[in-house]
Amino acid sequence: xxxxxxxxxxxxxxxxxxxxxxxxxxxxxxxxxxxxxxxxxxxxxxxxxxxxxxxxxxxxxxxxxxxxxxxxxxxxxxxxxxxxxxxxxxxxxxxxxxxxxxxxxxxxxxxxxxxxxxxxxxxxxxxxxxxxxxxxxxxxxxxxxxxxxxxxxxxxxxxxxxxxxxxxxxxxxxxxxxxxxxxxxxxxxxxxxxxxxxxxxxxxxxxxxxxxxxxxxxxxx
Amino acid sequence: xxxxxxxxxxxxxxxxxxxxxxxxxxxxxxxxxxxxxxxxxxxxxxxxxxxxxxxxxxxxxxxxxxxxxxxxxxxxxxxxxxxxxxxxxxxxxxxxxxxxxxxxxxxxxxxxxxxxxx
Numbered sequence: 494x495x496x497x498x499x500x501x502x503x504x505x506x507x508x509x510x511x512x513x514x515x516x517x518x519x520x521x522x523x524x525x526x527x528x529x530x531x532x533x534x535x536x537x538x539x540x541x542x543x544x545x546x547x548x549x550x551x552x553x554x555x556x557x558x559x560x561x562x563x564x565x566x567x568x569x570x571x572x573x574x575x576x577x578x579x580x581x582x583x584x585x586x587x588x589x590x591x592x593x594x595x596x597x598x599x600x601x602x603x604x605x606x607x608x609x610x611x612x613x614x615x616x617x618x619x620x621x622x623x624x625x626x627x628x629x630x631x632x633x634x635x636x637x638x639x640x641x642x643x644x645x646x647x648x649x650x651x652x653x654x655x656x657x658x659x660x661x662x663x664x665x666x667x668x669x670x671x672x673x674x675x676x677x678x679x680x681x682x683x684x685x686x687x688x689x690x691x692x693x694x695x696x697x698x699x700x701x702x703x704x705x706x707x708x709x710x711x712x713x714x
Numbered sequence: 715x716x717x718x719x720x721x722x723x724x725x726x727x728x729x730x731x732x733x734x735x736x737x738x739x740x741x742x743x744x745x746x747x748x749x750x751x752x753x754x755x756x757x758x759x760x761x762x763x764x765x766x767x768x769x770x771x772x773x774x775x776x777x778x779x780x781x782x783x784x785x786x787x788x789x790x791x792x793x794x795x796x797x798x799x800x801x802x803x804x805x806x807x808x809x810x811x812x813x814x815x816x817x818x819x820x821x822x823x824x825x826x827x828x829x830x831x832x
Binding site for chain 2: 583590591622625628659661669688694
């Protein structure tokens with residue numbers, strides 16, 4: 494920064510003097526409350542009367558807004574165990590997994606598959622989770638089916654309906670994703686990874702397409 | 715004489731930058747669970763509007779099999795259903811269960827259960 498002397502001229506000297514005076518005034522204001530009040534009212538609007546400003550009334554405690562919780566904390570805030578409505582819907586004893594509030598905790602609790610990922614099927618079979626199959630209590634929304642479909646090709650698959658029908662009703666897959674007649678779809682791994690056919694669920698909410706041996710027994714891992 | 719002391723403004727700048735970086739890192743490390751759906755917000759209620767919600771698919775399948783919600787309430791291929799609070803309150807979509815009868819109902823006290831800062 495250039496000094497006033499470098500600028501030269503009377504204007505600069507007057508300006509420097511002015512700035513210095515204001516500076517001194519403001520500095521002095523740090524000591525004396527009356528001066529500080531004068532400085533404050535000069536520069537700021539809406540200052541309360543002097544007495545009130547000098548001895549401010551204690552503010553009533555503010556009611557705090559609920560703080561939004563982060564995703565990782567949110568599940569804890571759900572207080573699953575304290576939901577009267579869901580407890581009414583599920584009248585019987587419920588598995589411990591119901592109360593889990595973080596996905597990592599669930600993964601640690603439930604069985605793993607060949608790819609070391611959460612094995613939902615095993616969890617269901619072992620009764621570690623007990624999802625209802627219908628919104629009408631006591632009614633099943635699922636239909637049993639156990640036929641197996643041989644998917645032919647270089648990497649054959651024996652598709653088993655049975656584990657699927659523990660989760661899904663016929664209309665979940667047929668006929669939007671697969672025709673009813675077996676063998677009508679030509680399925681590639683690229684299709685799956687692109688979210689078609691099995692890839693509508695597998696790789697998203699069902700086990701990953703990298704868990705090869707769960708479909709291709711020849712590729713034992 | 716050179717003077718290299720921190721000005722209050724520069725110090726505040728550094729503090730803010732560190733805070734923002736911390737926030738970004740925390741966001742980036744908050745790993746979503748498989749099947750979590752971030753519902754895009756299209757509302758125009760501005761900065762006062764509700765924050766977007768992440769639907770935790772895994773929590774729901776602890777309680778219900780796939781067929782309960784799919785495909786009658788939501789198509790199997792997820793993420794394209796436009797949902798409004800009005801529709802939920804009318805008992806559609808999430809409101810099929812989140813009505814205080816099957817699961818907790820939507821009300822002013824339950825907003826943050828879904829509309830939580832991510």
